[in-house]
Amino acid sequence: MPRLTDARKELRRAQIAEAAVRCFGRNGLERTSIAEITAESGLSAGSIYAHYRNKADLVQAAARAVLAKRAAVLDEYAASDVPPDPDELLARLIAAIDPAEARVGVQTWGEATTNPAIRGIVVDMVDRMRAMLHDCVTAWLVKVEHHEPAEARERATPIAHRVLALYQAELLYAALRAATGETVS
Amino acid sequence: MPRLTDARKELRRAQIAEAAVRCFGRNGLERTSIAEITAESGLSAGSIYAHYRNKADLVQAAARAVLAKRAAVLDEYAASDVPPDPDELLARLIAAIDPAEARVGVQTWGEATTNPAIRGIVVDMVDRMRAMLHDCVTAWLVKVEHHEPAEARERATPIAHRVLALYQAELLYAALRAATGETVS
DNA sequence: AGTACAACAGAACCGTCGTTCTTTTTGCGC
DNA sequence: GCGCAAAAAGAACGACGGTTCTGTTGTACT
Numbered sequence: 183m184p185r186l187t188d189a190r191k192e193l194r195r196a197q198i199a200e201a202a203v204r205c206f207g208r209n210g211l212e213r214t215s216i217a218e219i220t221a222e223s224g225l226s227a228g229s230i231y232a233h234y235r236n237k238a239d240l241v242q243a244a245a246r247a248v249l250a251k252r253a254a255v256l257d258e259y260a261a262s263d264v265p266p267d268p269d270e271l272l273a274r275l276i277a278a279i280d281p282a283e284a285r286v287g288v289q290t291w292g293e294a295t296t297n298p299a300i301r302g303i304v305v306d307m308v309d310r311m312r313a314m315l316h317d318c319v320t321a322w323l324v325k326v327e328h329h330e331p332a333e334a335r336e337r338a339t340p341i342a343h344r345v346l347a348l349y350q351a352e353l354l355y356a357a358l359r360a361a362t363g364e365t366v367s
Numbered sequence: 368m369p370r371l372t373d374a375r376k377e378l379r380r381a382q383i384a385e386a387a388v389r390c391f392g393r394n395g396l397e398r399t400s401i402a403e404i405t406a407e408s409g410l411s412a413g414s415i416y417a418h419y420r421n422k423a424d425l426v427q428a429a430a431r432a433v434l435a436k437r438a439a440v441l442d443e444y445a446a447s448d449v450p451p452d453p454d455e456l457l458a459r460l461i462a463a464i465d466p467a468e469a470r471v472g473v474q475t476w477g478e479a480t481t482n483p484a485i486r487g488i489v490v491d492m493v494d495r496m497r498a499m500l501h502d503c504v505t506a507w508l509v510k511v512e513h514h515e516p517a518e519a520r521e522r523a524t525p526i527a528h529r530v531l532a533l534y535q536a537e538l539l540y541a542a543l544r545a546a547t548g549e550t551v552s
Numbered sequence: 553a554g555t556a557c558a559a560c561a562g563a564a565c566c567g568t569c570g571t572t573c574t575t576t577t578t579g580c581g582c
Numbered sequence: 583g584c585g586c587a588a589a590a591a592g593a594a595c596g597a598c599g600g601t602t603c604t605g606t607t608g609t610a611c612t
Binding site for chain 2: 569571572573574
Binding site for chain 1: 563
């Protein structure tokens with residue numbers, strides 16, 4: 183077959199990345215072998231290497247996918263015209279946590295400490311999330327608490343910082359709670 | 368030599384574990400080979416296996432060492448007779464963060480998501496830290512804010528939870544900031 | 553419909569790394 | 583001191599896993 187149409191190609195990439203995420207969630211970033219990913223995706227090693235240069239490339243794609251998905255959840259609330267107050271915002275974010283993806287998310291944190299490429303991705307996503315939370319909180323301060331926009335932006339900073347921190351901690355707990363066996367302690 | 372005296376043996380174990388922590392901080396839990404640890408510790412592979420059953424065993428020892436060290440910092444404040452208020456407590460904990468150990472700490476979180484043994488160690492340490500923070504906050508509520516002990520204990524729970532979460536998030540940031548190259552961004 | 557060329561399968565390769573085995577050294581009890 | 587048995591060194595082993603290579607297949611253009 184000549185090169186797949188772009189849509190199909192992207193579909194395959196996604197198929198592989200999703201299989202990889204499932205494997206990573208089960209066995210960790212480094213412990214999952216290409217063999218496992220081939221089994222999970224139903225494809226072969228050769229095929230995977232037609233879509234990703236190497237395993238590191240695939241890990242990056244998986245990390246991006248997981249982190250982006252979490253950022254997307256936040257994006258909804260950022261655009262909402264009835265902004266929730268910080269406590270409510272945090273509660274909703276926590277409620278939206280998916281245990282399997284939380285595991286991979288925490289794994290990316292660990293990987294980021296030594297892998298510059300992953301570190302860049304993680305730092306980027308954290309910054310984006312902080313910015314979005316800042317927008318959320320600012321909107322709430324302006325629309326519900328009737329602050330001046332300028333003052334609201336300033337006041338929003340530490341609040342957003344804390345919401346993010348609490349959310350990340352909860353993500354860690356979710357990842358620890360739902361360790362490999364899925365046992366809900 | 369017949370078995371080393373217990374003190375010497377424990378010293379060797381510590382020497383190896385400390386070298387391992389340095390390596391882990393540089394290259395990650397799984398990416399550090401036994402060869403690197405031998406180079407860092409000045410010992411040989413055979414010697415390491417005389418003190419640790421296998422690499423997993425050594426990783427556990429390193430994880431325990433790092434997490435225990437952080438718990439120890441907290442222990443000081445728990446016993447203090449002039450308990451700091453929660454904000455001050457948090458600030459001091461953050462100030463006591465060592466970048467290199469933060470990296471290994473975050474790595475253990477990632478590892479805990481798939482490695483039951485490490486998970487047990489991490490969950491244990493988190494629980495211990497939460498309990499100690501609870502004691503700290505309770506002491507502050509009783510001694511400084513003059514609450515009734517019973518009520519103080521109850522009120523301390525959510526506060527301790529938040530202090531812990533904020534501390535853990537800050538640990539993550541420290542680990543990300545001081546990535547491998549030690550570049551202070 | 554036919555062709556051409558990339559996607560795909562899967563076996564084979566090669567390097568790496570954890571572990572073990574052998575030999576040498578050395579600290580401790582008698 | 584002497585000897586013994588454990589610890590240390592370091593080479594060798596074996597397995598595993600990422601990557602590549604060789605066909606084969608099938609899809610997208612003409």
